[in-house]
Amino acid sequence: MLSRLARLIRAIGHWLEDRTGLWSVSRRLAEHPVPPGTDWRYVLGGATLVAFLLQVATGVALATVYVPSTGSAYQSLQFITHDAPFGRVLRGMHYFGASAMVVLIGAHMSRVFLTGSYKFPREMNWLSGAALLLLTILMAFTGQLLRWDQDGVWSAVVASEQAARIPALGHWLAHLVLGGATVSGPTLSRSFAVHVFLIPALIFAGVGLHLYLVLRTGVSERASIGPAVVDPATYRAWYRNLLDREGQPFWPDAAWRDAVVAVLVVGTVLALALIVGPKPLGKPPDPTIIIASPRPDWYFLWYFAVLAILPRGIEPSVIVLAPLLFGLAVFLLPLVANRGRRTLRHRPWAVVVVAAAVFTIAWYSRLGVRSPWSPDFDARPLTAQAIASSDSAVVAGAALFYARGCEYCHVIDGQGGSRGPDLTDVVHRFDHPQLVARILGGGSIMPAYTGKLSSTELAQLVAFLESRRGSPK
Template sequence: MSAKDRPITSSLVNIAMWVERRLHLVKIWKATAGHPIPKSSASWFYTFGSMTLLCFTIQILTGILLALVYVPSANEAYRSLLFLNYQQELGWFLRAMHYWGSNCMVVIVFFHMTQVFLWGAYKHPRELTWISGVVLLFLTLALSFTGQVMRFDSDAYWGIGIGAAISGRIPIIGAQVVNLLLGGPIIGSDTLSRFFALHVFVLPGAVIALVSLHLRLVLLKGINEYPTPGIQVHKGTYWRNYEEMLHKDGMPFVPNGIGKDLVANGVLLLVMVALAVFVGPKGPEIPADPAQVISEAKPDYPFLWLLSAAALLPNGSEVILFFVVPLIAVILLIGLPFFSNVGEKHYSRRPVSILVVMLTYLTIGLLTYAGITGPWSPRMEAWSGTPTKPQFITGRSPVELQGALLLQGKQCRNCHSVGGEGGQRGPDLSAVGARMNQPQLIRQVIQGGGNMPAYGNTLTPQEVNALVSYLVSLRPINTIPALNPAIPEKAERVSSGEPTKGAKTGG
C-alpha cells in the first residue's frame, strides 16, 4: 500500500466503524451467518433449504427484469412475451431462467420437505419451523400457478378456467371466490391484472415474510442435528442435550459449515442455466382465445399430476379430489409435528415415514408421467389432416369408402385412431369389426356410451349404415366379423364387408 492510499483506507475504516457502532453489524452477522450448528449437520442432505432460497432469489431477480418489459394487460401480455422471445437481446434466456427457476423451486421445496420429514426435523421444538415451511410450500405452488397465467396463452386460459371451475365448487361462497379471482363471472380483461397483482406483489411479499419467520425459527431453534438411530426426542431433555452438543461439537455455519451449501447451490445454478440454454423458455403457445380449438392445453409441470388425477377420477368424485383430499392433506401436513412430536428421528426406525414418502413420490411421479404422455384432449385437426392408412382403404366397397369419409367428416378421428393415427380419447378402431358386431356398432354410434356422445341426431340412417359398414370392415385379414353370441348365424349374415385387399372397387 502506498503512502498516498493510506488516508483513503483509514477514512473508509473510520466510516465503516462509524456505521458498525450504530448498526452492530458484526453482532448481527455472528448471530445469523455465524450461528453455531452441530458438526453432523454439515451434510449434503441439509443443502436443500439454501437451494430453495437460491431459486427464490433468482425468481425475484429475473422477475424484476421481466417486469421491465412485460405488460400485464390481456391485449398486450402475449405480445410482450413475443418481444422478449424474439427481439429483446437475451429476453428468451431471462424467460427461460424464470421458468426453470420456478420448476426447480417446486421440486427442491419437495426435496427439502422430504428430507426434513425423513430426518425427523419437524419434531419438538421445531414445530413452527415445519408449519411455516408447509405454508411456504403452498405459496410456492400458488406462485407457480399464477406465473403460468402470466403467459396468457391457451395453457394459461384453460388453467384459469379449471382453477375457476374448482373454486366455483366451494360450498356457499364459490361464486364470490370466482368473482374475486377473475374480476367477473368469466375470464376477462380484469383477470390477468388480478393474477399479476397476486404473482408480483401479494405472493412474493407473503413468501418474504414467511421465509423471514422460517429463518428466524432456524436460528432460534437451531439446525436439526443429524439423527442417530436409537436416540429419542424427549421434550424435557432435548433442548439441554442440543445445547450441550453445540457447546462440545458445534461450529459456526459461516465459514465452517457453509461449504456443501455453496457447492450444491453452484451445481443447481449450473443446472438451471443449462436447462435455460438447452431447453429454453416455455411458450407462449396458442393465444388465450377460446375460438382456437386446436390446442392441447396443459398446465406446467407442478400441476400435471393434478390434471391427470382430475381426468382419471370417476365422474362425480371431483368434490373428493378438490376439497376432501386437500383438506385432509393440509390437516396432516400442519398437524404432523403434533401427531408425531417426540421419539425416534432417524428414518430407519420410522418405516411408516419411508412408506409415506415412497407412496407420495410414486403417486405424484406416475400421475405426472401420465399428465405428460396421456392423450387428454381430442386431436381437433385429425379429421381433416390425418389420412387413413392404405390398408384401411384397399378392398373396401363404395359404401364402405363412404363410411371411411364419414369417419373423417364427422370428426370421429379426432377421438379415435385407426392404425395408431388420430386422437386417442376413444379406443383405436383398427380392429373394431372383430370386437363389435353390426348391431352393437349401430347402437354405439346412435346412442353413444362411455365418454362418447350420441350421434343419433347428427347422422342420417344411410350415414349410420355406411359408417358401420366401414367399421365392420376394420378387422384383421381372414377374420370374420364379430358375432352376436345369441344368434351367431344371423349376426354373421347381417355383417357386411370382408377385410379384403386390392380388390377392384372404387366409387
C-alpha cells in the same frame, strides 16, 4: 498511496461497525453452532432460498418492461422475448427458476419429513415451511397466468371453475380470482399485483420467520446421533449439551456446501435458460379464439391429468376434499407426531408416503403429457392404402369413420385419437349386433349416434369396422 486508501476504507468500516454493529451481529448469526455431521442432506432449504432470490432478481428485471394489461401484456412479452437485450435469457431463468423453486421446496419438505426433523421443538419450522409451500404454489399459478397467452387466459378460467366447486364460498372465490364476472382486464392486473407484491411480501416474511426459527431451535441433528426417542421433557437440554460439546460454526464449516449448491442451482437455471430458452408464447390471449388446447405448466400437469380420469361420480368431492385433506395432514403432522423415534427404520410409512407421492406425480405427469383422453383434432381421413378395400360400402364407411368424428377418439391402424379403444381389432371383441348397439347407444364416454346416421350409413360404418382384421387379443 495504496496503503492510505486501505487505511481510509478500514476507517470507514470501523465507523460503520461502531454506529451499526451489523458486522458483529451477522457474524454471530453466521457462526451459530450446528450439530456435527451437518452434511449434504442439509442443503435443500438453502437451495430453495437461492431459487427464490433468483426469482426476485429476474422478476424485478422483467417487471421493468412487462405491461400488466390485457391489452398490452402479450406484446410486451413478445418484446421481452425477441427484442430486449437479455430478455430471452431472463424469461428463461424466471421460468426455470420457478421450476427449481417448486422442485427444491418439494425435496426439502420430503427430506424433513423422512428424517423426522419436524418433531419437537421444530413444529413451527414445519408449519411455516408448509405456509411457504402454499405460497410457492400460488406463485407458480399466478406466474403461469402472467404469461398472458392463450394458456394464460384459459388457466384463469380453469382455476376459477375449480374454485367454484367449493361449497358455499366457491362462486365468491371464483369472482375473486377473475376480478369480476368473467375474464377481463382486472383478471390480469390483480394476478400481477398478487404475484409481484402480495405473495413475495408474504414469502419474505415467511422466510424470515423460518430462518429465525432455524436459528432459535437449531437445525435437527442426524437421527443416528440423536436420542433414540424425542422426548420434549429432556430434548432441549440434551441438544444444548450436544452443541456445547461438539457444535461446529455454521459458517464456514457447513455453509460451504450451501455455497456449492447455490452455484449449482444458479448455473443449472442459467444453462437451461440459454440452451432451452423460456416457455414459448402460445396464441394471442383472445378469449374468442376457440381453437385452443389449454395445458398448465408441468408442475400442475399431474393434477390436470387426475381431473381427467376421476370417475364422474366421485369427482365433485375429490376436487374439493383432496387438497383439503392434504393441507390438513400437513398441518396436523407435527402436532400429533411431534415425539417418538425419528429413524427411518422405525417410520417405514414415511418412505411409503414420499415414494407414493413421487410416483403419483411422475405417473400422472406422464399421462398429462400424452393426454390420451383428449380428442385428436388433427386426425386426417384414412388413406386408400390404409382402407385397403375396393368394396364400396367399406370405402364409404371409412369416409364416415372420419367425417362423423369417430377418428377423433379411436385408432384404426395407428391413426386417430386414443380417447376410446383401438378399433383395428374390434371384430374380435364385438359381433355384428353388439357393434350396431354400441354405435347407436354409445357408452359412458362415447356419444350415441342414434339419429346421426341413416341406416345405410350405419351399415357402411359397420361394414368398414368388420373389414378391419387386426389380430385377436
